[in-house]
Amino acid sequence: MANDLLKGKVGIITGALDENSIAWKTALKAHEQGARFVLTNAPLAMRMGAIKELAEQTNSIVIPADATSLEDIEKLYTEAKEHLGGNFDFILHSIGMSTNIRKGKSYGDLNHEWALKSYDVSGLSFHKMMQVAEKMDVMNEWGSILALSYIAAQRVFPFYTDMAEAKALLENIARGYGYRFGKLKKVRVNTISQSPTRTTAGSGIDGFNEFFDIADLMSPLGNASAEACAEYIVMMFSDYTRMVTMQNLFHDGGYSFTGVSEELMEMVRKSG
Numbered sequence: 471m472a473n474d475l476l477k478g479k480v481g482i483i484t485g486a487l488d489e490n491s492i493a494w495k496t497a498l499k500a501h502e503q504g505a506r507f508v509l510t511n512a513p514l515a516m517r518m519g520a521i522k523e524l525a526e527q528t529n530s531i532v533i534p535a536d537a538t539s540l541e542d543i544e545k546l547y548t549e550a551k552e553h554l555g556g557n558f559d560f561i562l563h564s565i566g567m568s569t570n571i572r573k574g575k576s577y578g579d580l581n582h583e584w585a586l587k588s589y590d591v592s593g594l595s596f597h598k599m600m601q602v603a604e605k606m607d608v609m610n611e612w613g614s615i616l617a618l619s620y621i622a623a624q625r626v627f628p629f630y631t632d633m634a635e636a637k638a639l640l641e642n643i644a645r646g647y648g649y650r651f652g653k654l655k656k657v658r659v660n661t662i663s664q665s666p667t668r669t670t671a672g673s674g675i676d677g678f679n680e681f682f683d684i685a686d687l688m689s690p691l692g693n694a695s696a697e698a699c700a701e702y703i704v705m706m707f708s709d710y711t712r713m714v715t716m717q718n719l720f721h722d723g724g725y726s727f728t729g730v731s732e733e734l735m736e737m738v739r740k741s742g
């Protein structure tokens with residue numbers, strides 16, 4: 471359904487690794503709604519990824535950048551500005567990585583060097599992207615900056631280990647920079663807290679399949695898909711959400727405010 475919600479808007483979309491990625495679906499939806507953008511991902515991911523295919527489909531280009539490197543971000547913005555012909559209306563941070571999770575480390579056995587890397591890649595990189603955007607003055611007034619989070623920032627999910635702290639950091643950066651960018655340029659900054667989603671990052675988590683099903687049973691609307699998340703992101707980039715800032719927005723089918731569902735109780739009753 472194309473109704474030009476993002477007509478005339480330009481921006482940056484990080485994190486499209488493959489067709490399951492939330493960023494990949496977002497690129498397709500944003501293109502459908504009239505946006506022009508540059509795609510970016512870590513140079514390593516690009517060597518394995520199919521991102522060029524997405525660029526062709528969405529009439530965009532790909533500029534590699536490691537989101538933890540200030541130099542890479544500067545180069546990304548410089549080249550993107552040149553390609554898009556001006557400043558940006560939106561930036562999507564859709565980046566997450568934990569070596570501790572990938573290597574199956576439990577919360578009581580974290581490798582702290584890797585934990586610092588998780589915080590840098592998954593949390594601090596959001597600050598870096600905004601700090602460079604501020605210094606280079608690349609955001610248009612009333613622009614929108616978003617990152618993707620998970621409810622483990624507020625509640626304990628044992629298998630999410632160091633990513634829980636990374637998401638807490640990410641959400642706090644959205645508040646801190648949301649205040650600053652609001653004052654500076656009327657730019658809004660938010661995080662979307664998404665349901666468990668079958669992507670490379672999601673499926674790498676221990677017990678993901680069981681947890682996906684439990685969350686689905688808990689949520690009155692069921693788990694939110696990556697595609698539905700992409701639609702929400704498009705709305706957050708559109709002019710219809712100009713006064714929403716410094717928020718963590720749950721996009722989870724009602725999971726976050728459900729104590730227990732009848733379906734889960736029924737499962738326990740049957741198993742007992």
Ligand SMILES: NC(=O)c1ccc[n+]([C@@H]2O[C@H](COP(=O)([O-])OP(=O)(O)OC[C@H]3O[C@@H](n4cnc5c(N)ncnc54)[C@H](O)[C@@H]3O)[C@@H](O)[C@H]2O)c1
Pocket residue numbers: 484485486487488490491492493511512515535536537538563564565566567591618619620663664665666667668669670671672673
């Ligand atoms: N999948 C889920 O269950 C779920 C739920 C809530 C939130 N999220 C969040 O959504 C976001 C997108 O993840 P996804 O589920 O689409 O998975 P994904 O694996 O498709 O995307 C993660 C992306 O991060 C990129 N990345 C990693 N290190 C990077 C770096 N140094 N510089 C630049 N990019 C880097 C990867 O290349 C990849 O494209 C992440 O922040 C993730 O934590 C995912």
